[in-house]
Amino acid sequence: AQSVTQLDSQVPVFEEAPVELRCNYSSSVSVYLFWYVQYPNQGLQLLLKYLSGSTLVKGINGFEAEFNKSQTSFHLRKPSVHISDTAEYFCAVSTPRQGAQKLVFGQGTRLTINP
Amino acid sequence: NAGVTQTPKFQVLKTGQSMTLQCAQDMNHEYMSWYRQDPGMGLRLIHYSVGAGITDQGEVPNGYNVSRSTTEDFPLRLLSAAPSQTSVYFCASRQSLAGGNGELFFGEGSRLTVL
Numbered sequence: 001a002q003s004v005t006q007l008d009s010q011v012p013v014f015e016e017a018p019v020e021l022r023c024n025y026s027s028s029v030s031v032y033l034f035w036y037v038q039y040p041n042q043g044l045q046l047l048l049k050y051l052s053g054s055t056l057v058k059g060i061n062g063f064e065a066e067f068n069k070s071q072t073s074f075h076l077r078k079p080s081v082h083i084s085d086t087a088e089y090f091c092a093v094s095t096p097r098q099g100a101q102k103l104v105f106g107q108g109t110r111l112t113i114n115p
Numbered sequence: 116n117a118g119v120t121q122t123p124k125f126q127v128l129k130t131g132q133s134m135t136l137q138c139a140q141d142m143n144h145e146y147m148s149w150y151r152q153d154p155g156m157g158l159r160l161i162h163y164s165v166g167a168g169i170t171d172q173g174e175v176p177n178g179y180n181v182s183r184s185t186t187e188d189f190p191l192r193l194l195s196a197a198p199s200q201t202s203v204y205f206c207a208s209r210q211s212l213a214g215g216n217g218e219l220f221f222g223e224g225s226r227l228t229v230l
Contacts, residue, residue: 004157006157009155041223041224042223042224043119043207043221043222043223044207044221045221090157102163102173103219104160105150105157105158105159106157107155107156107157108155108157
């Protein structure tokens, strides 16, 4: 079974500073990895995903993530954050195995941007 | 485009009462699912469906029933509500059946309080 650990429950940063949200996964088979964002009082929406190929994945709103198989990590980064990036961010994993329908989510990281 | 629509957005129940959370999608997605979101626990899968007439259990199915009579609708039933079911519930759908590599589209959530 797959599992995801988000290492920080809360991350406060100042506006225009860089940020990294950490995600580690556990799986005995190859994986698909996702980052979703949840703005206040809304559902989740996809930021980016890694399926295969290049380990550096670019997403919406200037975010990117790097898949590191040896460290089983998929950290999310942004070089300069804005107030509007304040949200909760979820890392998630699934597998390419035929019929694997379950997307497993991490606990979430609340990103707070201070002016 | 409506996407995934959940009703009601808010509900207060007394212990032992029953209710149904409605979910409808207009994207002709085969896969639909219900998650619950609790602080510090991320999203946990309750039940999912890969098509009309087909449902299966997720990580936390106890106390919940589902059915899938049409492609569009996937209601979640609480037969006898308990305070432990106080949570925010999300319905999500996606097009891909194989491999779990597709983007999940989420509704805006239903906040349920059980007294």
